[in-house]
Amino acid sequence: MQRRSFVATTGAAVAGSMLVNPMNAFARRAKRKVVMVGTGSRGIGFWGKRVVNSYGDDLEFVGLHDVNKGRMDLAKNEFAPNAKMFDNFDDMLDKTKPDLVIVTTMDSTHHEFVIKSLNKGYNVLTEKPMTTDDVKCQAILDAERKSGKKVIVGFNYRYSTLATAIKQQLADNVAGKLTSVDFHWYLNVYHGADYFRRWHRLTENSGSLWVHKASHHFDLLNWWIDSDPIEVVAFGELEHYGKNHTAFKHTNCRPCPHKSNCKFYWDMTKSKNLMSLYADNEKYDGYLRDGCVWKDDINIYDKMSAQIKYANGVVVNYSLTTYSPYEGWRVAFNGMEGRLDSWEDIPWQQGKDEVDQANRHELEMTQGKKEEAEEFDQMMVMKNFADYQQIKVPRVRAGHGGGDSRLQDRIFKDPNAPDPLRHAAGSRDGAMAVLIGVAARKSIEQGNKKIKIADLTDLKPSVKRL
Ligand SMILES: NC(=O)c1ccc[n+]([C@@H]2O[C@H](COP(=O)([O-])OP(=O)(O)OC[C@H]3O[C@@H](n4cnc5c(N)ncnc54)[C@H](O)[C@@H]3O)[C@@H](O)[C@H]2O)c1
Known part of the structure; x- marks a missing residue:
């Protein structure tokens, strides 16, 4: 070790x-x-x-x-x-x-x-x-x-300490030529459910979680793999939220008569901030921040799975779950000479820093919190025919793993600071991340057809990211 x-x-x-x-x-x-x-x-x-x-x-x-x-x-x-x-x-x-x-x-x-x-x-x-x-x-x-x-x-995830450490390892070629990647993201029953309460629940507003949420992950993949996506095949269902729940439903949580028997009841009145931001302003647009997760109009997928092929030959297996008991993710990079594994917040791999699932997301989004490294995130690098190496990365529990502050420093403090890992993202990066989600949506709509990224806009996928 x-x-x-x-x-x-x-x-x-x-x-x-x-x-x-x-x-x-x-x-x-x-x-x-x-x-x-x-x-x-x-x-x-x-x-x-x-x-x-x-x-x-x-x-x-x-x-x-x-x-x-x-x-x-x-x-x-x-x-x-x-x-x-x-x-x-x-x-x-x-x-x-x-x-x-x-x-x-x-x-x-x-x-x-x-x-x-x-x-x-x-x-x-x-x-x-x-x-x-x-x-x-x-x-x-x-x-x-x-x-x-x-x-x-504003791709803040790239700037988190763990995402950056993974990028550095890949830039150092620790696994040899990359061939495939497994990336699985689990949203828990608190944070995951929240997408089904808000405007995000309609594809016409959010592009579905394939775009709203997964574009964060697709951007990480594009950046880590350092190539452009060329083809996407996807599967997706709405099986848990929305019209699937028939026992009861209501407009939103605050006036709901089913509070006592709904596990997804969410009491927004406990947050002074959310009440002043949304409840106090419902009179202007009727927007209900605590919408019922069982509403019949919900039309985004809650289970998503895709295979993505890259111009450099890498194949990705990706999934997004929205009703997991815990929030976290796993990634693994397979190369010709070895493998890199990493994960975040998998409870039994977490060590002593236990995660409170109900407040996990709030902690992640906290902007006021001082950036302190508590414990470590981890990577395992294993060369073929060799023992594994554990690499510890200081964990930051503030603003997307510390990514938020680093992104803003780059934009507002020092835009010309050296950028050796190319964290800075422009429209091409924004497009490539969105287009994987759009292709996934089209693939599902067209009976899981393979969708080519080059057919969506005039951007030509490049073997090495431009
Ligand atoms: N990078 C991240 O980690 C991250 C985190 C949260 C949100 N976001 C993004 O930030 C954006 C805002 O999300 P949010 O959580 O603040 O949502 P929100 O609902 O709190 O805020 C959206 C605001 O936009 C206003 N609005 C909507 N349509 C408008 C229009 N046509 N013209 C003018 N104003 C309009 C609404 O009234 C509302 O005040 C989204 O694009 C979301 O994806 C990114």
């Missing part, structure tokens, strides 16, 4: 830093002007409050836009006292002339704001997923090319 640090930088990885850096879109100047569209949970907490607290000396929010006036007011109070609130997005751009537009609306609307910003000559940062279908994806790519401006995609 051997403990190793993971800071070594390979020659190949350094070469990567010479490539175009999408983060240059927001290189440092005098106090920069930022506007935000979509002042919900992620907008206010992560791109609003956290950014102002960490980089407030260098930038200021000058404009806010949201279809929900109440949430826009809240955002102004929480982090942008001097920002002007706009009923109209175009007006906001024309009147504020920002250095950066931040898009944190519902997934299916991202393209609208990304394209308008580019067309008017502004750099734009969008939350993942970049968009929800292939047509919108092509429209974003076209607009970016025409504008000469840049799209940044």
Whole structure:
């Protein structure tokens, strides 16, 4: 057994830093002007409050836009006292002339704001997923090319300490030439269920979890494997949530008469923050944050499985489960000369740092928490015909494994910092992640047909990521 640090930088990885850096879109100047569209949970907490607290000396929010006036007011109070609130997005751009537009609306609307910003000559940062279908994806790519401006995609998972350590090991070629990858993600009955309560429950809003959630995972795969996907075959069902449950259902949890016998009853009134963000603003748009997970209109899959073939020959087996008793994931990379295994939060592999399943996700999303390495995440590297090596990576229980703060530092503090592992993500990365999810959806809709990524947009998959 051997403990190793993971800071070594390979020659190949350094070469990567010479490539175009999408983060240059927001290189440092005098106090920069930022506007935000979509002042919900992620907008206010992560791109609003956290950014102002960490980089407030260098930038200021000058404009806010949201279809929900109440949430826009809240955002102004929480982090942008001097920002002007706009009923109209175009007006906001024309009147504020920002250095950066931040898009944190519902997934299916991202393209609208990304394209308008580019067309008017502004750099734009969008939350993942970049968009929800292939047509919108092509429209974003076209607009970016025409504008000469840049799209940044907020892929925070890449920056987590564990994801970065895995990337470093693969860049160091620990398993030899990669041939296949197993990647399985388990959402628990608290966090997984939450997608079925919210706007995410409709494919027309989120692109389904194939896009909304799995695009995070597909981006990790694309980045780790360092190649582009070429083909996808997928299976998916809705078997657990929604119309499958016939015993009882209601509109949402707060007024529900079945509270006492529903295991998925969720008491949103316990959270002052959620009550002021959503319940207090229902009067503007009728949006119920604590929707019933048994609603008949739910049309996203709750069981998902795909095989993805990459241009460099790697084949991936991927699955996403949404009603697991525990939240965690496993990945394994098989190569010609060995194998790398890693995992997160598998209870019996966890050691003494027990995970509270009900609060697991909240802890993960916590932005205020000081980054402290508690215990270690692990990787096992085993060369063929040799013993295994255990590699320990300091575990950070804050903001997506520490990824959130590193992503923001790169964008707001030092966009030109060396990027040996190419963490910075632009529209091509955003597109490739989304397109795997879109292909998976199409595959299921077409009787599990093999879908070619090259048929979805004009992006040509490359053996080595561009
Ligand atoms: N990277 C991550 O880890 C991460 C985590 C959470 C959310 N997100 C992403 O952030 C985005 C926002 O998610 P959220 O959890 O904050 O959701 P939310 O529902 O809390 O906020 C979305 C906001 O967008 C507004 N909105 C919706 N449609 C609009 C439109 N057409 N014009 C203007 N405003 C509109 C809503 O009123 C709401 O205030 C999503 O794209 C989501 O995928 C990413």
